[in-house]
Amino acid sequence: MSDARKKVLVFRALPPDQMARLQAAHDVSFADPKKDHAAFDAALAEAQGLIGSSFPIDAGVIAAAPKLEVVSSVSVGVDNYDLAALHARNIVLAHTPGVLDETVADTVFALLMATSRRVVELAALVREGRWDRNIGEDLFGFDVHGKTLGLLGFGRIGQAIARRAALGFGMPVLYHARRPVDLATQAPELQGRANHTPLPKLLARADFVVAMLPLTPQTRGMVDAALLAQMKPGAIFINGGRGATVDEAALLAALDSGRLRAAGLDVFAREPLPLDSRLRTHPQVTPLPHIGSATHETRHAMAALAVSNLLDALAGRRPAAVFDTAAS
Numbered sequence: 001m002s003d004a005r006k007k008v009l010v011f012r013a014l015p016p017d018q019m020a021r022l023q024a025a026h027d028v029s030f031a032d033p034k035k036d037h038a039a040f041d042a043a044l045a046e047a048q049g050l051i052g053s054s055f056p057i058d059a060g061v062i063a064a065a066p067k068l069e070v071v072s073s074v075s076v077g078v079d080n081y082d083l084a085a086l087h088a089r090n091i092v093l094a095h096t097p098g099v100l101d102e103t104v105a106d107t108v109f110a111l112l113m114a115t116s117r118r119v120v121e122l123a124a125l126v127r128e129g130r131w132d133r134n135i136g137e138d139l140f141g142f143d144v145h146g147k148t149l150g151l152l153g154f155g156r157i158g159q160a161i162a163r164r165a166a167l168g169f170g171m172p173v174l175y176h177a178r179r180p181v182d183l184a185t186q187a188p189e190l191q192g193r194a195n196h197t198p199l200p201k202l203l204a205r206a207d208f209v210v211a212m213l214p215l216t217p218q219t220r221g222m223v224d225a226a227l228l229a230q231m232k233p234g235a236i237f238i239n240g241g242r243g244a245t246v247d248e249a250a251l252l253a254a255l256d257s258g259r260l261r262a263a264g265l266d267v268f269a270r271e272p273l274p275l276d277s278r279l280r281t282h283p284q285v286t287p288l289p290h291i292g293s294a295t296h297e298t299r300h301a302m303a304a305l306a307v308s309n310l311l312d313a314l315a316g317r318r319p320a321a322v323f324d325t326a327a328s
């Protein structure tokens with residue numbers, strides 16, 4: 001009987017129970033390429049399976065892995081992977097859609113609430129001992145309930161955000177995507193509450209614009225000065241998708257000019273956010289360290305799905321969540 005054990009390289013730590021599942025089936029090594037490049041390169045040369053996240057698996061990395069059969073990402077976004085290079089070698093790319101939708105939508109809503117009600121700024125006022133009288137109008141917030149939400153991207157996570165907005169906060173939802181979603185079959189609870197809307201109309205009407213877009217050649221820099229200039233004066237911008245979909249200099253200019261009320265950002269063009277970035281300290285920006293899916297439950301569910309995907313692919317079965325590298 002031939003040995004079905006294969007070589008797996010883990011490039012970002014997995015929970016112990018998920019590491020154990022891999023080790024029971026395959027010969028597993030761990031190397032963090034940001035800390036030990038030599039160990040990563042050595043294991044890569046032999047690896048048939050690769051699993052991890054938050055590191056660019058570019059054409060060079062793929063070329064250095066001649067035996068690679070599957071890459072399993074512990075993320076839903078696949079912008080860290082050279083899709084063409086994977087496709088050219090018929091390497092399976094798996095990811096983790098679905099299991100993180102509700103958690104990421106919660107994070108986006110936390111940013112929406114925090115920016116509109118100035119939660120971080122006012123908590124700092126209390127902590128720093130500056131709460132010495134009833135706050136005045138200068139520190140009042142902006143209602144969320146009943147306001148119009150404009151969504152850029154209306155996929156799995158966008159729809160989870162729309163449900164919170166429409167069903168929980170009575171917000172009309174307008175969305176922008178290349179194709180309209182058939183709400184009757186995909187999200188009947190949003191019928192009559194969410195509408196596919198031409199982008200200029202969405203921007204002119206929305207009190208909150210939330211970007212929940214994947215990073216692709218088409219979406220890179222999509223939120224630029226021209227788009228921001230079409231937003232309603234005093235609107236709030238939230239980004240829960242990918243930082244590079246936004247022209248950050250243009251966003252800062254829109255905040256500085258007073259055109260936008262505030263921005264809530266979970267993602268940035270460069271992560272971790274450089275210390276000299278004005279987005280880190282701008283008074284109208286609520287910055288988060290890319291924590292969209294970062295709860296114990298959801299990160300564990302993502303790891304478990306990614307491990308299942310890898311095990312299936314190495315056993316010659318189709319994983320539950322394959323990303324179509326040909327469609328990119």
Ligand SMILES: NC(=O)C1=CN([C@@H]2O[C@H](COP(=O)(O)OP(=O)(O)OC[C@H]3O[C@@H](n4cnc5c(N)ncnc54)[C@H](OP(=O)(O)O)[C@@H]3O)[C@@H](O)[C@H]2O)C=CC1
Nearest residue numbers: 077153154155156157177178179213214218240241292293
């Ligand atoms: N902050 C965080 O921690 C997290 C961030 N993310 C990011 O969120 C992204 C979205 O995730 P998910 O909802 O699962 O993805 P989906 O693929 O389900 O949804 C993507 C949406 O974007 C739309 N879209 C794609 N390209 C364009 C375009 N060129 N113009 C307009 N709309 C476009 C799609 O519609 P259509 O194809 O019809 O245009 C669809 O509505 C991920 O790719 C990831 O980058 C995800 C999880 C956590």
Ligand SMILES: O=CC(=O)O
Nearest residue numbers: 074075076077293
């Ligand atoms: O950013 C997170 C992801 O899962 O994608």
